[in-house]
Amino acid sequence: MTTKTATGRGWVPHAVMIPLAIVSIFPVWWMFVTSLRPENDIYSSLPWPGSPTLDNYTYAMDSIAVWPMLRNTAIYAVTSTLAQMLTAVLAAWAFVRWRFPLDKLLFALIALTWLVPFQVVMIPNYILVSRLGLVDNLLALLLPNMVSAFAILLLVQSMRSFPTEVIEAAEMDGAGHWRVLWRVVVPNLRAPLAALAILLFISTWNDYFWPLLLTRSENSTVIQIGIQMFLTEEGNQWGPLMAISSLACLPVLAIYIALQRQVIDSFVKAGMR
Amino acid sequence: MKTVRHLLLGAIAAALPFPAFAQMAPAIEEPVTIRFYNYNLASAGLGREGTLEMLGTFAEANPLINVEGVPVPSSEVMSRVQADVIAGQGPDIAQIIFADLGYLVENFGVPALDDIAPAEELDEHLSGMFPRGIELARVDGDLYGLAYVFSTPVLFYNADLFIEAGLDPDQPPRTWEDVSAAAIAIHEATGNPGLLTGIFGPSAYDWLYQGFLRSNGGRVMSEDRGTMMFAEPEAVEALATLRAIAQAGAMPLVPSSSAIEAMSSGNAGMYLQTSAVQGALLRGAEGNFDLRAAPMPTFGDQQATPTNSGSALVIMTQDPVRQRAAWELMQHLTSDYGYTVITSQIGYVPLRQNAVTSEEYLAPFLRANPVVQPNIDQLDSLVPWVPLPGPSYRQILTVMMNASEQAVFGADDNIETILADAQSRAQSLVPR
CATH class of the missing domain: 3.40.190.10 (Periplasmic binding protein-like II)
Structure with missing residues (x-):
């Protein structure tokens, strides 16, 4: 009887999760399928391409500088993510381990900047980088994106819940703050750091307005601008649009798959807390 | 933005010097x-x-x-x-x-x-x-x-759906009365939208709307761009024509991109839109259906006044x-x-x-x-697409186009009141 009940209960989550998974996967599937459809079959409602073709990929690559755009996006996303992670770890560690004058005010101010949309500060940032002569330069894309208030807040929460006994034990063994941070705390925060890395990476990878304002040519811009180039006044080119979107998704999917376990761990632990 | x-x-x-x-x-x-x-x-x-x-x-x-x-x-x-x-x-x-x-x-x-x-x-x-x-x-x-x-507005039509509805594709609709009859016939015979237009939707601007009203003797504002006029009787009459088609179920409200897709995939009878989308429509029609084009329809015997x-x-x-x-x-x-x-x-x-x-x-x-x-x-x-006045021109555009959309597709039959109310709000945004 117990076995029957357990089995019955086991089906309930699956009954909920399977339809949810299908709903989540369907748009991605439809994107890949549409990217493989020939032009005169682009509006077909069949869930697979009738006569699969790579023409849309060829056309997209011939029409715009796909590889330079993907390279620029990757450099921008990776460096921005690493910079934000580094600054967030150091800032969070400072807020968690030290009491200093106006620390709470400073923390509140950082938290408040999270509420200011980037569009509001975009023009002052733009004027600044243009005066520095950095327009149409990858460095200018990166500069205002080296610190993330969201990342600091998230890591402060994670570090606050880190067992102080472990830190004190390390300090008793003679480890300084720097050593405690990098040898004790950070290795044990792999799950939240992985989740944060993915969120930051995706956010930068999908960035549109800042590169739109800053870049001047195809070879210096990012893939999101390239995707937009297939949405035109004269009608959208769905086949190439889906092809380029599929290519743009692959790195994000790969990173998610690589860090999947840490992300799930992080969310599970966050839920338990 | x-x-x-x-x-x-x-x-x-x-920042600007405004020199002579x-x-x-x-x-x-x-x-x-x-x-x-x-x-x-x-x-x-x-x-x-x-x-x-x-x-x-x-x-x-x-x-x-x-x-x-x-x-x-x-x-x-x-x-x-x-x-x-x-x-x-x-x-x-x-x-x-x-x-x-x-x-x-x-x-x-x-x-x-x-x-x-x-x-x-x-x-x-x-x-x-x-x-x-x-x-x-x-x-x-x-x-x-x-x-x-x-470009100028063109009435694209699906000749195959015309035939299916018992209409002659060699005699495309010339007036808005013809368009209305054809749209309803196509909808009843095929279940597809009979008519879609580029007048409405978030990215439509007002270029086509201006031409549509002017074809019936109306205009969205005075010649000196100082007085909004989109609630005048000519505008009300023009929108009533579209409302009748919408009420008959032959013209749903769809955004511009969806309208292009519906027409490209052969699922709409007619589509009034800039000729610039012709390439996209031809790509969808190739091998699927017979796409044709006719000039912008007239109101009765009045001459159509297409805008750009x-x-x-x-x-x-x-x-x-x-x-x-x-x-x-x-x-x-x-x-x-x-x-x-x-x-x-x-x-x-x-x-x-x-x-x-x-x-x-x-x-x-x-x-x-x-x-x-x-x-x-x-x-x-051709008559020019006249820019709306003042620094709040985008708000005027939104007020005007939302009202026109509501007048055609909304639940309220009182088009005059909807337009008059919007005109009054738009006028308050015009620089004095």
């Missing part, structure tokens, strides 16, 4: 680089390729002028221009959508072509253009640019040498050669009579592609 734009207006006004305009330099004697904002360059495909070709031939003919073509999506041109003007990196010449032209002229100290271009050169260049085309870039009497890539979609080239620089370089580029892009590329490769309307008739330019192409001809024929009755 809209909010940012308005916040920046004061800064722009302070002197004429441009007589010639280019030293190498000069000009920045050209262009939205065709921001799209993949024919628009970009055609533009690059024209810039290439210009570079060959003008070795002292280097043109830095900056791709900017059409929806972002104004935001980008404003940000760059403040940063001291504004464009020397820009492709500006007609809806934004009034705002640009009123707030950016844009020089009028009449003031900066030598009169004889300007007259000579304009002499070969369709007179109504020249008027498109005139604001309050002054010429601020030259119409560049633009599209953009103008505007010189923005104050520097006489750069103005000369930009003027040379402007002439090249709107020459017989330029319009040959624009029409045959990008798909817009040629604005030069000689380009249309000359065997050297477009005549062979037009013989091979008769579908372009209704567009050219409509140039004789």
Whole structure:
């Protein structure tokens, strides 16, 4: 009887999760399928391409500088993510381990900047980088994106819940703050750091307005601008649009798959807390 | 972005010197680089390729002028221009959508072509253009640019659905009464929408709406752009025609991109939209259904007055040498050669009579592609898409188009009240 009940209960989550998974996967599937459809079959409602073709990929690559755009996006996303992670770890560690004058005010101010949309500060940032002569330069894309208030807040929460006994034990063994941070705390925060890395990476990878304002040519811009180039006044080119979107998704999917376990761990632990 | 734009207006006004305009330099004697904002360059495909070709031939003919073509999506041109003007990196010449032209002229100290271009050169260049085309870039009497890539509204129709509904595809609807009857017949016979239009939806602007109202003797505002008039009886009557079709279930409210898709996939009977979408529709129709086109419908015996979609080239620089370089580029892009590329490769309307008739330019192409001809024929009755007034022109646009949408698709039958209320709100946004 117990076995029957357990089995019955086991089906309930699956009954909920399977339809949810299908709903989540369907748009991605439809994107890949549409990217493989020939032009005169682009509006077909069949869930697979009738006569699969790579023409849309060829056309997209011939029409715009796909590889330079993907390279620029990757450099921008990776460096921005690493910079934000580094600054967030150091800032969070400072807020968690030290009491200093106006620390709470400073923390509140950082938290408040999270509420200011980037569009509001975009023009002052733009004027600044243009005066520095950095327009149409990858460095200018990166500069205002080296610190993330969201990342600091998230890591402060994670570090606050880190067992102080472990830190004190390390300090008793003679480890300084720097050593405690990098040898004790950070290795044990792999799950939240992985989740944060993915969120930051995706956010930068999908960035549109800042590169739109800053870049001047195809070879210096990012893939999101390239995707937009297939949405035109004269009608959208769905086949190439889906092809380029599929290519743009692959790195994000790969990173998610690589860090999947840490992300799930992080969310599970966050839920338990 | 809209909010940012308005916040920046004061800064722009302070940053611009608004000088008295002197004429441009007589010639280019030293190498000069000009920045050209262009939205065709921001799209993949024919628009970009055609533009690059024209810039290439210009570079060959003008070795002292280097043109830095900056791709900017059409929806972002104004935001980008404003940000760059403040940063001291504004464009020397820009492709500006007609809806934004009034705002640009009123707030950016844009020089009028009449003031900066030598009169004889300007007259000579304009002499070969369709007179109504020249008027498109005139604001309050002054010429601020030259119409560049633009189109007129065309009634696309699916001949297969016409046959299925018992209609004759060789006799396309001529009047709005014909359109209404055909739309309802198609909907009843096939279950598909009988009519879709580019009038409504978030990215529609008001270019087609202006032409639609003017075809029935109405207009959205007075000639001096000081009084909103979109609640006059002619406008009410015109929208009542569309409401009747919508009420019969033959015209659903769909955004522009969905309408193109519905028409391209053969799931709509008729589609009133800019001829610029012709390429996209033909790609969908190929091998699937028979796509045809007819001129913009009339109200009874009145003549249809199509308006234009599209953009103008505007010189923005104050520097006489750069103005000369930009003027040379402007002439090249709107020459017989330029319009040959624009029409045959990008798909817009040629604005030069000689380009249309000359065997050297477009005549062979037009013989091979008769579908372009209704567009050219409509140039004789073309009325300009007039920019809405003042710095709040986008809000006026939203108020007006939301009301027109509500009047056609809303639950309330009282079109007069809906439009009068919106007109009153829009009028309060017009500068006194």
